[in-house]
Amino acid sequence: xxxxxxxxxxxxxxxxxxxxxxxxxxxxxxxxxxxxxxxxxxxxxxxxxxxxxxxxxxxxxxxxxxxxxxxxxxxxxxxxxxxxxxxxxxxxxxxxxxxxxxxxxxxxxxxxxxxxxxxxxxxxxxxxxxxxxxxxxxxxxxxxxxxxxxxxxxxxxxxxxxxxxxxxxxxxxxxxxxxxxxxxxxxxxxxxxxxxxxxxxxxxxxxxxxxxxxxxxxxxxxxxxxxxxxxxxxxxxxxxxxxxxxxxxxxxxxxxxxxxxxxxxxxxxxxxxxxxxxxxxxxxxxxxxxxxx
Amino acid sequence: xxxxxxxxxxxxxxxxxxxxxxxxxxxxxxxxxxxxxxxxxxxxxxxxxxxxxxxxxxxxxxxxxxxxxxxxxxxxxxxxxxxxxxxxxxxxxxxxxxxxxxxxxxxxxxxxxxxxxxxxxxxxxxxxxxxxxxxxxxxxxxxxxxxxxxxxxxxxxxxxxxxxxxxxxxxxxxx
Numbered sequence: 001x002x003x004x005x006x007x008x009x010x011x012x013x014x015x016x017x018x019x020x021x022x023x024x025x026x027x028x029x030x031x032x033x034x035x036x037x038x039x040x041x042x043x044x045x046x047x048x049x050x051x052x053x054x055x056x057x058x059x060x061x062x063x064x065x066x067x068x069x070x071x072x073x074x075x076x077x078x079x080x081x082x083x084x085x086x087x088x089x090x091x092x093x094x095x096x097x098x099x100x101x102x103x104x105x106x107x108x109x110x111x112x113x114x115x116x117x118x119x120x121x122x123x124x125x126x127x128x129x130x131x132x133x134x135x136x137x138x139x140x141x142x143x144x145x146x147x148x149x150x151x152x153x154x155x156x157x158x159x160x161x162x163x164x165x166x167x168x169x170x171x172x173x174x175x176x177x178x179x180x181x182x183x184x185x186x187x188x189x190x191x192x193x194x195x196x197x198x199x200x201x202x203x204x205x206x207x208x209x210x211x212x213x214x215x216x217x218x219x220x221x222x223x224x225x226x227x228x229x230x231x232x233x234x235x236x237x238x239x240x241x242x243x244x245x246x247x248x249x250x251x252x253x254x255x256x257x258x259x260x261x262x263x264x265x266x267x268x269x270x271x272x273x274x275x276x277x278x279x280x281x282x283x284x285x286x287x288x289x290x291x292x293x
Numbered sequence: 294x295x296x297x298x299x300x301x302x303x304x305x306x307x308x309x310x311x312x313x314x315x316x317x318x319x320x321x322x323x324x325x326x327x328x329x330x331x332x333x334x335x336x337x338x339x340x341x342x343x344x345x346x347x348x349x350x351x352x353x354x355x356x357x358x359x360x361x362x363x364x365x366x367x368x369x370x371x372x373x374x375x376x377x378x379x380x381x382x383x384x385x386x387x388x389x390x391x392x393x394x395x396x397x398x399x400x401x402x403x404x405x406x407x408x409x410x411x412x413x414x415x416x417x418x419x420x421x422x423x424x425x426x427x428x429x430x431x432x433x434x435x436x437x438x439x440x441x442x443x444x445x446x447x448x449x450x451x452x453x454x455x456x457x458x459x460x461x462x463x464x465x466x467x468x
Contacts, residue, residue: 109448114319163448174393238390238399239302239342240321240430245448248321248428249391252399267399268343275302275342275357 009158009186017154017192020100023200026051027092034085044088045076057095058088086139093143100153101146107159108152108244115153117278118242119146124277125232128270133260135224144209144229151193151210158185163245170249177249178214190214216253224259231256235271241278295437300325300340303357307337307369313437319447320386322402324359324409324425325433327383328366328418329440329457335375336437339366343401344408359408363416380418383442383455384409385433387425402426422455
């Protein structure tokens with residue numbers, strides 16, 4: 001493969017990633033605590049309470065129409081009990097990455113808010129697929145989908161400089177856009193996303209989903225979640241939800257549908273549900289918490 | 294004073310009179326359908342997501358599926374004073390994942406285009422122009438003043454697709 005990317009460019013990418021904001025301390029602590037079987041709702045509530053904005057979001061979610069609770073939830077520990085540790089953790093991650101994902105990503109011709117919309121659709125899609133194929137980790141599917149393209153934030157400026165070369169390369173060599181990124185820049189958005197996830201100390205399974213979301217069969221552990229997010233991403237791209245200049249120059253890895261025993265009618269149904277859930281999210285002003293349930 | 298409306302996935306928007314503008318953003322496999330009655334200047338746009346309604350589910354957006362979208366938008370336009378027999382159509386979208394030598398298991402885009410074209414034919418509405426297929430996202434705009442329809446590939450330049458208000462516009466050649 002003819003790689004025109006230089007070591008200097010890779011150095012610049014590493015620097016760019018180093019300059020991205022860290023996950024807030026409260027998120028890191030909540031993530032760690034939810035992994036610990038001895039953790040109770042009270043101690044998670046105490047940690048979240050140290051962050052006022054996060055506290056407000058958790059309470060708002062607990063009281064949102066999604067849960068249809070008969071009475072108002074007034075305290076954090078009640079909310080943690082009702083929503084569960086996993087939802088609380090994912091809510092914390094979503095709330096703290098919204099700012100990054102909501103940016104304009106000019107390199108990909110994405111206006112402000114478009115990458116967030118794409119990420120949300122992929123998160124909703126991954127959750128629906130995980131439910132459909134009965135994977136036990138539906139909550140993980142949501143957050144994996146939400147973060148799959150985080151690498152675009154980091155390589156944005158590099159892509160902006162060489163967008164035309166990347167597209168030309170994709171068309172000339174008949175390769176997907178992400179592979180053309182690799183050839184022209186020496187790295188791609190999935191790999192960059194993996195680096196960000198590592199910097200944030202996200203769980204290795206999540207790092208792997210982000211890194212391999214365009215080529216799930218190359219993921220080292222054969223994790224089904226990589227396929228779930230891959231399919232959700234391709235469906236969101238196909239429907240045009242938050243797509244940029246790279247358009248539909250991507251591919252669905254062969255055998256993905258067969259892996260889950262999905263047929264055309266299932267795909268149509270999934271697409272229909274993603275659209276419905278996106279409409280609900282838009283009605284609720286695209287708050288990151290609305291889709292987390 | 295006209296309005297500028299965005300037509301979201303599965304939505305139908307209809308307007309009457311001058312100064313209005315309808316836009317469908319980021320069409321991938323979805324199809325944006327523009328309909329126009331030049332006499333009353335009633336314009337309508339629907340953002341179709343899927344070819345066929347799957348169930349009898351109530352509360353579905355009628356604009357979501359090609360087979361329900363066309364009758365629904367015609368009804369709404371007639372409600373604003375349009376005549377169904379004067380309507381002309383232009384469509385854009387129906388993109389597909391790029392074919393990298395392998396056969397494509399996700400053909401929503403081409404099935405959408407086929408279903409929309411069939412639904413227009415069934416409704417007796419001439420399809421004046423279409424810009425469907427390919428692998429780029431599109432943005433579609435229509436102006437109620439004159440039924441001008443313009444389309445832009447994401448990252449590309451805007452170009453005229455059709456002038457639906459032009460009475461000399463040929464009928465039904467594109468289908």
